[in-house]
Amino acid sequence: MSNIPLEKSLLKEYLDEKVHLYNNPDFITSDPIQVPHQYALKEDIEIAGFLAATIAWGNRKSIITNANKLMELMGNSPYDFVMSHKGEDLERFDSFVHRTFNSIDISYFIKSLKNIYSNYIGLENVISMNVANGSTQKAISEFKKIFFELEHPSRTTKHVSDPLKGSAAKRINMFLRWMVRNDTAGVDFGIWKSIPTAHLSCPLDVHSGNVARKLGLLNRKQNDAKALNLLDTSLRELDPIDPVKYDFALFGLGVFEKL
Known part of the structure; x- marks a missing residue:
């Protein structure tokens, strides 16, 4: 020291x-951010990034392996799968598990993401519309309310943190860094222009x-x-x-x- x-x-x-x-x-080669880097479409990057960040705890190799498994189960077209899936399509996730995140959780996540892209324009809009006072933390809390506005299993709510209830919300703050921060090195994406980097945590x-x-x-x-x-x-x-x-x-x- x-x-x-x-x-x-x-x-x-x-x-x-x-x-x-x-x-x-x-x-990128050793980080879960490699998962959304497989895509070019904005919505694919957002959904792949959100899901990879959601399961980003524990062993990093396991995180990357399981995030890629989710992408494969979605036909490597996450946005298209979210928007066009039917109930029976969710059965393919029955054996999926990453620590405490399982098929019940991913099935709800997909339903909720469809609701967000169908009725709220998308993830960027849902979060950016509640950024206030130079911070994204209230926006994350409001995002969680919208994310769980559909009928949902209570167990799944623990997989989206609420900063206003004391959480550091590490995973969703990491996701926001990926989407908002525009570096010159090509690591973070910078595809969300509506949130200033100064407001990130x-x-x-x-x-x-x-x-x-x-x-x-x-x-x-x-x-x-x-x-x-x-x-x-x-x-x-x-x-x-x-x-x-x-x-x-x-x-x-x-x-x-x-x-």
Whole structure:
């Protein structure tokens, strides 16, 4: 730890170097973001990204394998499958399971996504219409209400987090980074133009949280909504326009450099 710069300007320089190191196409090959990168159609990217992010906990290889399995079960045309599927088509997911996310959950997700694209224009519109006060966290909470407005199994609600109920909402914040942030390296997509990158929140998990604490960016022990707000404040001081670029630095330092 003695060689890690902690004075703010030096810390920014240090983290900017780590962003440059990890925010490049090589990152894609070991990350779930590779799943939506298989597609060119905006809606395919959105749906593939949303589903991959939803199951993004646990072993990364398992996440990627199972996200690709979902794409295969959808005929590798996720938007077309969502919009044209019939009830019996959902039977193909009967044996699907990723940790606690199973066929019951994916079946509802597909029904809800069809409702969103049919009646709310799409995922981008549902989320962007509730962005307020320089933050996407209320928008995520409102999105969850719309996502579960259809009759749904109660067990499935746990797979979409609500920041206004204390969750750091790591997976959906990661999904928003993928969709909104437009980097020059071709990792994040930048296909959602209606949400400013300045409003994004860092995907906070064990790795990024531990590194942030070691670097003095976060002083709360829990990885919850309050911790996320503190981390966001620290990162926005370093870069008010693109604060979540530092997710690459925090993640890389934690996972690849074992800081």
